[in-house]
Amino acid sequence: MANVIKLRKGLDIQLTGRAEERRMQLKSKGVYALTPDDFCGVTPKVVVSEGDHVKAGEPLFINKQFPEVKFASPVSGTVRGVERGERRKVLRVVVDADAQQEYADYGKRDVEKMEGKAVTEALLDAGLFGYINQLPYAVSTNPSVLPKAIFVSALRDKPLAANFEFEVKGQEADFQTGLTALSKIAKTHLGCGLHSSFENYRNVEVTVFDGPCPAGNVGVQVNHVCPVNKGDVVWTIGDPTVVLYIGRLFNTGRVDLRRTVALCGSEVNKPAYVDMLVGEELSTLLANSYDADHSVRIINGNVLTGCPTTKDGYLGAHTSEITVIPEGSDVDELAGWIMPRLKQFSVNRSYFSWLMGKKKYALDARIKGGERHIIMSGEYDRVLPMDIYGEYLIKAIIAGDIDRQEQLGIYEVAPEDFALAEFVDSSKLELQRIVREGLDILRKENA
Numbered sequence: 001m002a003n004v005i006k007l008r009k010g011l012d013i014q015l016t017g018r019a020e021e022r023r024m025q026l027k028s029k030g031v032y033a034l035t036p037d038d039f040c041g042v043t044p045k046v047v048v049s050e051g052d053h054v055k056a057g058e059p060l061f062i063n064k065q066f067p068e069v070k071f072a073s074p075v076s077g078t079v080r081g082v083e084r085g086e087r088r089k090v091l092r093v094v095v096d097a098d099a100q101q102e103y104a105d106y107g108k109r110d111v112e113k114m115e116g117k118a119v120t121e122a123l124l125d126a127g128l129f130g131y132i133n134q135l136p137y138a139v140s141t142n143p144s145v146l147p148k149a150i151f152v153s154a155l156r157d158k159p160l161a162a163n164f165e166f167e168v169k170g171q172e173a174d175f176q177t178g179l180t181a182l183s184k185i186a187k188t189h190l191g192c193g194l195h196s197s198f199e200n201y202r203n204v205e206v207t208v209f210d211g212p213c214p215a216g217n218v219g220v221q222v223n224h225v226c227p228v229n230k231g232d233v234v235w236t237i238g239d240p241t242v243v244l245y246i247g248r249l250f251n252t253g254r255v256d257l258r259r260t261v262a263l264c265g266s267e268v269n270k271p272a273y274v275d276m277l278v279g280e281e282l283s284t285l286l287a288n289s290y291d292a293d294h295s296v297r298i299i300n301g302n303v304l305t306g307c308p309t310t311k312d313g314y315l316g317a318h319t320s321e322i323t324v325i326p327e328g329s330d331v332d333e334l335a336g337w338i339m340p341r342l343k344q345f346s347v348n349r350s351y352f353s354w355l356m357g358k359k360k361y362a363l364d365a366r367i368k369g370g371e372r373h374i375i376m377s378g379e380y381d382r383v384l385p386m387d388i389y390g391e392y393l394i395k396a397i398i399a400g401d402i403d404r405q406e407q408l409g410i411y412e413v414a415p416e417d418f419a420l421a422e423f424v425d426s427s428k429l430e431l432q433r434i435v436r437e438g439l440d441i442l443r444k445e446n447a
Helices: 116-126 164-168 172-185 218-225 241-252 352-356 379-383 390-399 402-407 415-424 431-446
Strands: 003-006 031-034 044-046 059-063 070-072 077-084 090-097 133-135 149-153 188-192 205-210 234-237 258-264 272-277 296-300 307-309 321-326
Touching: 031 077, 044 090, 059 090, 070 116, 116 172, 116 241, 149 172, 149 218, 164 241, 164 258, 172 188, 172 241, 188 218, 205 218, 218 234, 218 415, 241 258, 379 390, 379 415, 390 402, 390 415, 390 431, 402 431, 415 431
Parallel strands: 003 205, 149 188, 149 234, 188 205, 258 321
Antiparallel strands: 031 090, 044 059, 059 070, 077 090, 133 234, 258 272, 296 307, 296 321
């Protein structure tokens, strides 16, 4: 019987445009790109050159800080080039895929007979280890420090989030193999939602989280099951598809970065699922999928934590949704905020839409207000189901008070934990950016 933790705080934002549980067929143009920024905390060192041929599973770049951490190419093909930005920052490594795919062979293995060290070495060798993050700091993890526990969240509950239970159908054996492999390294916890099929998996401790978003955040789950104190390290996998990557590696001997992605949002004509590879170009997916005459925001990820992209972008390493919503730049509202706004959502009943009962909304990307001083109103606490004082922590980060940050629990949080607080924040602050900068400074100070 799984342990059940009921959460009261949070907020479910109901949006129109959820993907139907059917798969579209997609034929790629054969251009793929791996983006270092998808792996937080990694300083990339490119190990290929323009014109080199790579197999699927061979490294494109490594982590300069931990050279044993490699990042594998999703396809076999010819390296088109390395795109760089300001100060020669590596933006992405682009590969033109072969018509016939070749895979680096890492050999099938029986994880039941393996030890933790062998599992870690196999993940490092195949270029998959960098997909595992850690707390504190919410960055790609250090392979030389063993964790006290590993947390996997199989609950996706952000607005329009892809249903992982739909993705995992037919791949249960790979998911079990991935969980077993992780359990060889450290005690592994699996978080899921009510009435899910994940309670029956072996070699893990299953915890059911009953509550609104962000119950699916792996940081929230860590906070309620095994809080992180100074000096502790836990490994986290907030993207459960990574467990499938690990399982496929041991079951087939190949690196297979295929994942099921939801094309969703109120602007999408026919929201549905599609199988794609990490780094696959988005132009084919987005062609004719929405009205080109509308001003839209294309998001690589969900509406709370995703990054803006374009039709010429590439699928992120941890992206399970491509979301298309109205930009809002062409909206001209008569009388502005004075109107009752029956079609707009408000968490504090500022609009009359709350009188309409539960309904789904087609929200746009406007901020609707300017940045202002922090108002200590308890807004963050109502949507942050963690045992921390969110508003005081944000103020300590802004002030640069490291001692105060540690006392207020910064080691337990990730930027995504403040995504809902950012949504409801009347001060219009970029809370996720503030938390990320605070974590980066703290990591540098403690190095």
